[in-house]
Amino acid sequence: MTTQTPPGLFDHRMAVFGTDEEFLGAAVPFLTEGLRAPGEPAPVAITTPARLALLADTLGDTVALITHTDWYTGSAPNAIAQGAGYLARNAGAGGRIHLLMEPDWAGRAGSSPRESAEWIRYESLANLLFAPLATTALCVYDTRLAPPGVIERARRAHPGTGAYEDPHRLTAALDAVPLPRPPADARGLGLDGVAGWAGERGLGADEAELFAGAVREAADTLGAARAALRVWGDAPACVAELAAPGRLGDPLAGFVPPAGELRPERGQGLWFARQVCAYVDVRDAADGAATTVRLQYGR
Structure with missing residues (x-):
């Protein structure tokens, strides 16, 4: 089954299949649509090697083919970048291109309920992040x-x-899913002490500095x-939790790429933190009086 949005800018579709024939039945018309779209470069298929072979047999070299493990190499924010x-x-003018996309369910995306939830977050926020672009995506x-359960949530x-x-x-x-409570041995620390503490917990010097930079960016x-x-925590899953009065109130905080520069650089705030860390959780208190940001360096 394939769904399609009404005409507009970002066109975010979904196809569900259970056989290779059903996959081709959804993928080939979509990619052919991209081949025929005026002003667009060749469409792109990002999926498993086996399905890329099916598409190559059907469409030849008219479509750009990318193995999904080469595209989805880290967290959901990494996929956004x-x-x-x-x-x-x-892409063509205004972001015009057709993209067929499938994450690696045998890898990170399907490795745990936590990872699957992060993937659904990415799918949902894509509707806001890419709204200005005339990109057509088929997930x-x-x-x-x-x-x-993931498929049902993906429909949402x-x-x-x-x-x-x-x-x-x-x-x-x-x-709304509560974060696990900090362990009894969690301790207070100053920002200047994060790199040293992370090194003591087993991160290498470069990683400890990177994590400390992410914590500083979130704190800023x-x-x-x-x-x-x-x-x-211990390496690689070193955790830092920041709490401050006030409300962040922006579901896109740290997901919007900085203009002109997609590499993680100091001074990019939560974008830097999300690119560096395996997980960055933001929780606004129900009464709006405080915000908690929890950063976990590795999985």
């Missing part, structure tokens, strides 16, 4: 690989499915002078 960078380099879900992230939810509401639902977003810091 990859997509934004590819569009900036290769394909194989029922033989993607868990049923795609317009035209009949289950679509506003991204602000869907991300709020994801954030909150207002460093107001943020209280606690740390716990």
Whole structure:
């Protein structure tokens, strides 16, 4: 089954299939649509090697083929950076290009409920992040690989499915899941002590400095002078939690690429933190009185 949004700018579709024939039945018309679209470069398929071979047999070399493990190399924010960078380099005017996309369900995307939830967040926020672009994306879900619960939640992230939810509401639902409580041995720390502490917990010197930089960038977003810091864990899963008065209130915080530069650089705030860390969780208190940002360096 393939869904399609009404005509507009970013066109975010979803296809669910259970056989190779059903995959081709969704993929080939979509990619052919891209081949025929005026002013667009060749469409791109990002999927498994086996499915890329099927597309090559059917469409020849008319479509750009990318193995999904070469595209989805890290966290969901890393995938956003990859997509934004590819569009900036290769898309036509206004972001015009057709992209067929499938994450690696045998890898990170399907490795845990936590990772699957982060993927759904990415799918939902894509509707806001790429809204200004005339990009057409088809996200394909194989029922033989993607868990049923993930597919059902993915419908909520795609317009035209009949289950679509506003991204602000869907991300709020994801954030309504409480974070695990800090362990009893969590301890307070100053920002200047993060790199040394992370080194003591097993991160190498470069990684410890990188993590400390991510914590500093998150603290600056909150207002460093107001943020209280606690740390716990061992490498690679070193964790830092910042708490500060006030409300961040922006589901896109740290997901919007900085203009002109997609590499993680100091001074990019939560974008830098999300690119560096495996997980960055932001929780606004229900009464709006405080915000908590929890950063975990590695998985």
